[in-house]
Every structure is written in structure tokens, then in C-alpha cells.
Amino acid sequence: MNGLIDQLSLFWPALLTAMTLAVAGGIGGVLVVLRRQTLLVLSLPQIVTLGAAIGLRMGWPTLPPAIAVVAAAVLLIAWSSTRKASHLILPALFVAGMCLSILVVAGAGAELIQVQNMFVGIDVAVEPNQAIIAGIVLTGIACAIAILWRRWILLAQAPATAELANLRPTRWDLLFLCLISSILLIGTDVMGTALAVVMLFLPAATVLPWAKRVPTALLLAGIAGLLFVLLGFVLSIGMDWPLSQSIGGTGCAAFLLSHLLAR
């Protein structure tokens, strides 16, 4: 017990960020899964890593180039959606991010290791200030997505009704894309690709078979995400495993169990 408390005092910034990422990712993930945009969750973190790799190579901070590259990717995805080609663009972005981020730092030893660590989320070091800022922003995004839950239903089920009320579905789609991209951007930059992907998919996919309404699914996904983090943290301390992988493993086990019991 004392060991756990010692670890908590050491790792609280990482744990706080993981918990807020769990809530924001869980809530955003419900809409991502329902809108069938899971490819987005796989490809954008790779793009964040590409931006961070450019920053590392140039000796800049990692976040500004990551924001720039993600903004360009979001515009590309939004444009491809209007041409019904996002199913081609998203896998292409996934591959581009995965390959180019390594090529950018190829030959630069320390930077290469940092980029590899971003992918797998090992040796995550989060500063207290970074954790607090990320926590506030992620909580704000989670609230925005949750508050607009009826809007997301309307846009998916009756876009013509939305248009007749002067709501522009393409603008709302872009807003949703920006909110999800922000979660992935902050999550990947602070905690690494692995945990960002875990949180935007597994909590939602775990609880959706049990939810009868969207608000219930949002609440359950947030709680599931928090449970994955807490169980993963205990496992990580107890078994001396890396945090992201322990949380991801816990989430995978819960996802499988949920789907076995739901059938």
C-alpha cells in the first residue's frame, strides 16, 4: 500500500492526464464509434507523431508543429469527406504518419528513441503544469461533446431536418473533427499514441452494447475509461509493466468480456 502511495505521489501528473484523457476519450469515442469514424482515431495520432518528430528534428517544441500538421490533416479529411473519399485518405494518413515520422528523425539517435517512445507510450514523463493544462482542456472538450449529444443524433439521423433549420451539417462535421483531433493531439503529445487510441475506442466499444441511449453511453464510457486507468495503474505498479500498455490491456480484456456477455 505504501508503495502504491509512493508511486502515486511520483506519477500523479501522468495519472491525472490519463484520467482526463479517459473521460474525454470515452465520451468522444462513443460518437466516433457511432459515426463509424474509428479509422480517424487510428490515423490522427500517427500524424501528431509526425508533427512532433519534425519539432524534435528542428530543435523546436513538439506541440506547435504537431498542431500545424494535424490542422492540415483535418482540412484534408474534411475535404475528402465531401468527396466521399475519407476511407482512402485515412489509411493513407495512417501509413504516412507511421513512416514519415521515423524518416524525419532517421539517423538522429536520441530523437528517434523519443519518437519510438511516443508511439508506444513508454517512459511517459508528464510535468505537473502540463498535466493541469491538458486536464482542463480535455475536460472542456468532453463537456462540449456531451452537451451537444442531441445535435450529433440529429446530424446522423436526419441531416435534412438539420439543414431545414439552417444548421450546416458540413460545419458541424468539421467541429466534431476538430474536437476529436484536439483530444488526440493532446493525448498523443502528452501520453503517447497508444493511450490516445485506447481511450478513443475501447471504453466506447465496451459500453455501447449495454447502453439504450446516447447520454447513458457517454456516462458509462467515461466511467469505463476511468476504471481502465485505475486498474491499469495498479497492474502497472504491481507487475512493473508500462502504464499505457497496462491500461490498454485492461481495456481489451473488458471489451472482450463485454461483447461475450452481450451476445
Add this chain to the structure above:
Amino acid sequence: MNLIELDQTSFGYNGKAIVRVERLPLQSGKSLGIFGPNGAGKTTLVRGLTGLLSPLSGRVSRREEIRIAYMPQHASMESHWPMSGFDAAAMTMSAQRPMGWVGSSRREILNMMTRLGVANLADRAFFKLSGGQQQRILLAGAMVIQPHLLVLDEPTSGLDVHSRRMLVDVLLDFTQQGLTSVMISHEIEDLTEVCDEVAWLCPAGQADQPTRVELVAPDEMAKRLFVNRSAT
């Protein structure tokens, strides 16, 4: 009095006309059917009528401040979303609210659901209900904003005889009370029972020509279709 009037109007996309209308007046309190083969431009015409699509040529007169409700086809909805009957009925009202919140209008929505006999389905999973129940919930949702014009997209598609009868009776009830409606349908029975006139979309012989719209009485259309069918 005409709610909407099209005069020598054509609608289409990227400068290419899909549908051309000589004259189409939509009178208040009347019901207009839209009939034609797949791909003829029924949706394009409805988008033009409702103002979602600007005309490529001609004139569209539309009364100001017109409130339009759209009733989607239940079969075209995404059934993997977890939704209650109330959530489905609240969609149209939520479109009118800044953040989609309908808390203050809950009673109005439930009252309309009661009127259509579906209030007991408010807490049930929407996509586990029958097609007829789903359509009546969607109709209640569309009617709750008291529209000047109701647009119905294949309202009886996929319904059994009993459910169809119930839905048509409800539509007739609203029409008799002065509702103006536009109904896209492939069902000749629906058009003859509910509509006062039908905009019949007749594709031109050549691919690059827009579909022509002929305004006919529903009985006349049914007669012509029956004669054609008998002849073949």
C-alpha cells in the same frame, strides 16, 4: 394562397439541370405528391421547393418565415445508434434549439406523441419498434413544431397493411386540419388517398436533358398508369 410557387424553374447541381418545372403552385392546406422513377430527381425537386437548393433558372416565390418540418424514412436511419422513442421524436425540435436541448419542450413533444398514440413508446428502444410505430413517432416529432409545410419521404415504405392504414389516417387527419404537405412516394394508393395533386417526374429521353415535371390529379395519374400496365 400559394405557400410556394415555381415558375419556369430548373434545379440541379454544378450548373447541370436535373429537374425542370414549367409551373408548380403549392397552395396552403393542400397536399402535393411527388412521383417518379428512381434517379428522376424527386429529392432534387423537394430540395428546390424547400429552399435547400437555389434554382439554376426561373423564379421561386416562397412565403416569408415559412416553418418546414421533414419526416425522414425510418428505414434510412442508422439503426446502430442507441435511441429511445422520445429521442427520435425530439429530433425536429432539437434542430430549432441553440444547443439541441429540448428540456423545456418535453411536454409538447409528449403531448404530440399522445395524440398519435405513441406516448407509451417514449422510453422504449426506438430501433426495436415496428416500422409503423417508428414512422408515427417520427411524424409526431415533425408535427410538434407546428410546421407550415411537412415534407414526407416515402412515409409508408416497408409498412404492413395495418400500419400503413393507421399512418395514412393520421396524415389525412392533419391534412383536413389545414396542414400543407409534400409527399415523395412510390405508392400510388398513398398518393390517391392523401394528395390533391401529384408532380409526376417524367425523365427525358436523352441523358443530358432534365426531367420534366407534369402536374396531374392523383386519379388521372393512377388511370394513366393502369392503362399503360394493361396495355403491356
